[in-house]
Amino acid sequence: MAQPSPVLQYSLSVNSVSQHLFDVTLSIPALDSEHLTLSLPGWIPGSYMVRDFSRNIVNFTATNIEGHPIDVKLLDKQQWQLTTGGEAVEIAYQVYAFDLSVRSAYINDEYAFCNGTSVFVCVSGSENLPCELVIKSPVSKPDWQIETTLPHLEDNRFISADYDELIDHPIFIGECTSADFEVDGITFTLMFSGTTEYDMPRLCADLGKVCQHHLSLFGKPYPVKHYLFMTLIANEGYGGLEHRSSTALLFPRFELPLAGEPEELSDSYVNFISLCSHELFHTWHVKRIKPDVMVVPDLSQETYTDQLWIYEGFTSFYDDVTLARVGVIPPERYFKIVAQNLTRLYKNAGRFKQSIAESSFYAWNKFYKQDAGSINHIVSYYNKGGIVALGLDILLRERSNNQCNLDDLMRLLWAQYGDESGTPANVIEQLCRDELNVDVKEYLDAVVYGTEDVAMDSLLEHIGVSQSVQTPLSLQDKGGDEAAGKVSPRYDFGAVTKDTDTGLLIQAVLEDSAACQAGLQINDKLIAVDGYVVNSKLLQRLLTVPNDKPLALSVIRDGRLLNLTLPLLPAQAQSCVLKITDEAKAVAWLGRQ
Structure with missing residues (x-):
């Protein structure tokens, strides 16, 4: 026996x-x-x-x-x-x-x-x-x-x-509060730590639409019977980590809709639903479909792959586009999010020095260990990877005469590699060529393995959307808003700052910017401009009004008082705006459900 x-x-x-x-x-x-x-x-x-x-x-x-x-x-x-x-x-x-x-x-x-x-x-x-x-x-x-x-x-x-x-x-x-909802026979649980009462019916209704989208995209049989959105609530903090039938999330306490509050499509609400969408998508695309070296990873030391752009980049495309497809956000809101993602990329000089394939490989010691200088030296495989996925979807549609798209590619990945057998490095090029009959090698060589920008102008035209790039509307401009009728700074500053009790803390300095030429350094405290104690609002005003002479900066650095000079350089066009020019095309591309 x-x-x-x-x-x-x-x-x-x-x-x-x-x-x-x-x-x-x-x-x-x-x-x-x-x-x-x-x-x-x-x-x-x-x-x-x-x-x-x-x-x-x-x-x-x-x-x-x-x-x-x-x-x-x-x-x-x-x-x-x-x-x-x-x-x-x-x-x-x-x-x-x-x-x-x-x-x-x-x-x-x-x-x-x-x-x-x-x-x-x-x-x-x-x-x-x-x-x-x-x-x-x-x-x-x-x-x-x-x-x-x-x-x-x-x-x-x-x-x-x-x-x-x-x-x-x-x-x-x-202690926690939770609610269950069912989608196509799968039970989903939305859980929040603590006792704060949130608008569970609204959250579950919108998440239910997202869950249905992901289930329908990959099809039956589903990999889970029960899925848990485990959310840790804190005063501040943000994050998500995927697991085989759940996700652990971290989110600020009062950036979620409370029970009884009027419905509002706030940025924080959209961010939460998008975060849930992102981590749920990983149930297929990371937990089952995964790079070959991650099938049996060595958890005692680094496991290197140049494929993270496929996994985090593609997922970063689907997390937001899903919200537009299922009607959680309108098309205009989605394209504003894309414009903000492009703005973040266009402000990143590191994109010309590192490819997203290299960014994937060096995640261990560069992407996950960023410092204030990283913006000048590395690129995000999340951020650019999502843009690459968007471009690839449009490219597949155009070159196949609308016979295939990125959804078809995802289903091929699931059919061939959903058994956790592991994808080879060239899986995207190979599947597009052999299964979809579309050659994307030149595109991938340029934007994935090279450092070229995705040609968004020409690609977006195919889906009825135009792109324009303008000077920032403010020092905190994230992109997405048109400049029409608004006064924006005419001079460049080129540093990331944080307001303090007195002055501004310099958190990052963009290369070749006015701040760089002035000699500003990370952790400097800019306390005055032209003799006036400064904050971000006043600095923006001083960079907006016409001037014929450089600005005098008073800076504290490592306990020393320094006097620097900020040259008056024209503001750089880095803020992206996307506009729907053909609503029928844009809505058709989204495939709204």
Whole structure:
């Protein structure tokens, strides 16, 4: 008679809310090995930076079945070796959890949250064993709820087929509000930490449309039966991280519609629905369709790929266009968002120095470790990748006489690589050529592997939209608004600033700008212009009125007072405006549902 497969038994509980500590135990059955090596991932899939989660582990101990201590040998910063003689062993440790993000672990007085990569050690060589997990709420918080999409056994017991599944379901324990809605037989749960009452009917109705779009795009059979939008609410913060049947989100508390408030299509509301759209799209496009090197990634160190423009770039196209397709936002609002994305790109001198393929490869030490100078040296595979996807969609339509588009390409990716077999680097060129009969090599060479801009002027004409690029309407102009009848600065400044109690903090300086020529540096404090204490509003006025002489700048740098001179250079045309010129074409392209 076959012996039952051994099971790794984990437990997770909140040891201390005030000290932000989880207790974790792991019971390992007798295995045919004299030694066991345990490890904790160094990074979490979907967030491409080594984060050294093991730095938060404290009081790591091991005992045998009699309760006697077993010596623990440290192999490196995230590996522990035990000499067990093949006997069963129990591991116990604590995890310090005070990183308010979607990537790690966090405990406060309202809830405890964690990703498995932050809290559950792996038994090397036994990654394929099933795992059971018991989750315990703190005794002092009897009303705290447990939310996770881990397969549920009973009560507070959960199970996973293997370690990879165990760490791919974030866990929430705490106070929360939630609502369920169903789309085509799939149950979706929208959950918010805390007790703030939001306009759940509106949120669920709009999210339901987005969910239906993504389900219909890829078709049956669906990869999930239940999906959880797990939202951490904070005073400030923003982010999202995809998992196989859920997403962890972080969003500001009062930038969501409260129950009873009049409906308003605010930027923050659109941002939230777009964020949910983005992370849900990853259920197919990242969690199942993925780069070949990410099929079995080495979580102890960097795993390099130049394909992130496909995964984050394409998803960044679909997150917003979906909202327009299903009627959450009108077409004009969508094209304003695209104009803002283009404006962000046009202000980025780094796009001429780095391709989005290179940006993907160097995500580990450049994109995820940006500093104030990054705007001059790197390009975002999210931002430009989304623009490339938009251009590719129009290109496919034009070259195929409207016989195919980006949706068809996505369905091909799903059909051929949705089994997690992994995409090769040339997958987009190959599928377009061999399956859609459209040659896009020259386009990809120029805008993906090269540093050329997407020719938006000519491409957008095909869908009844025109592009114009104007000087910014203000120092904070994000793009998308026409200049007609508005007074805009006539002179260039060229630095990113933040208002302080007195003056402006220089956060970034654009190369070849007036600020660069003046000698302004990052972390300078601009306190006065022409002898007058300055803020962003006054600086904008001084750059708007006609002048025949340079501006005198008073700057504090590293405790020193400096006098600099700002040359009067013409304001640069970097602010993009998109305008629908043929409504029938634009609406047809959107394919509004």
